[in-house]
Amino acid sequence: MTVRLVLYGAGALAREIVDALERLNAQGSPIELQASIVDPGLDAPEMFRGRPVVRDVRAFAGDGDLRFVIALGEPEPRARAAAHLREAIGARFASVIDPGVLIGASSRIGAGAVILGHSSVTADARLGEHVLINPGCTVAHDDVLEDFATLSPGVHLAGHVRVGEGAFLGTGACVIPKIRIGARAVVGAGAVVIRNVAPGQTVFGNPARPLPTRLRPQT
Numbered sequence: 001m002t003v004r005l006v007l008y009g010a011g012a013l014a015r016e017i018v019d020a021l022e023r024l025n026a027q028g029s030p031i032e033l034q035a036s037i038v039d040p041g042l043d044a045p046e047m048f049r050g051r052p053v054v055r056d057v058r059a060f061a062g063d064g065d066l067r068f069v070i071a072l073g074e075p076e077p078r079a080r081a082a083a084h085l086r087e088a089i090g091a092r093f094a095s096v097i098d099p100g101v102l103i104g105a106s107s108r109i110g111a112g113a114v115i116l117g118h119s120s121v122t123a124d125a126r127l128g129e130h131v132l133i134n135p136g137c138t139v140a141h142d143d144v145l146e147d148f149a150t151l152s153p154g155v156h157l158a159g160h161v162r163v164g165e166g167a168f169l170g171t172g173a174c175v176i177p178k179i180r181i182g183a184r185a186v187v188g189a190g191a192v193v194i195r196n197v198a199p200g201q202t203v204f205g206n207p208a209r210p211l212p213t214r215l216r217p218q219t
Contacts, residue, residue, distance in 0.1 A: 006067070058089060
């Protein structure tokens with residue numbers, strides 16, 4: 001049965017997802033891209049990869065066979081888009097897992113997750129809804145990634161790591177075993193995390209340390 005899919009987003013991540021869809025189709029998993037959604041007011045072409053770009057999600061109301069994938073790289077916009085789709089049209093979500101990804105049989109992947117090529121998810125990992133794992137990542141045994149957690153390219157998590165909801169790990173970050181990274185925390189690119197990271201905290205460096213107060217954005 002062919003999956004009819006709509007992407008929320010038409011940028012770089014959406015292009016990567018479309019490439020993964022083409023590889024999935026080539027391996028016998030029929031997925032047909034129907035359209036892409038962009039927010040009203042955003043500068044975007046009228047077509048994306050040969051499919052229309054739509055600015056009102058209500059255009060898809062009443063089509064219960066459609067599945068949606070959110071192609072936005074940042075956790076907060078992804079969460080807002082998921083809430084909007086659910087509230088506006090009761091959207092149902094699909095996961096996209098590139099055929100080059102290795103997934104342990106005992107691991108579980110939530111709806112709406114995107115896992116891109118040459119990553120691995122080993123034994124007894126738990127990935128929540130709308131998790132994004134970019135290429136070249138390692139998610140080791142017994143790891144937990146809560147909803148909307150994001151791993152940039154080349155992130156490596158050792159075993160028994162927990163990444164909180166909406167946390168963001170930058171390119172090449174490494175996390176030693178049994179670390180807890182709190183909800184909406186940010187781990188800088190190349191950081192080596194050897195201590196727990198509090199919710200909402202930003203850390204960087206090797207070993208990772210909190211961002212100094214004088215460098216934090218003013219609110």
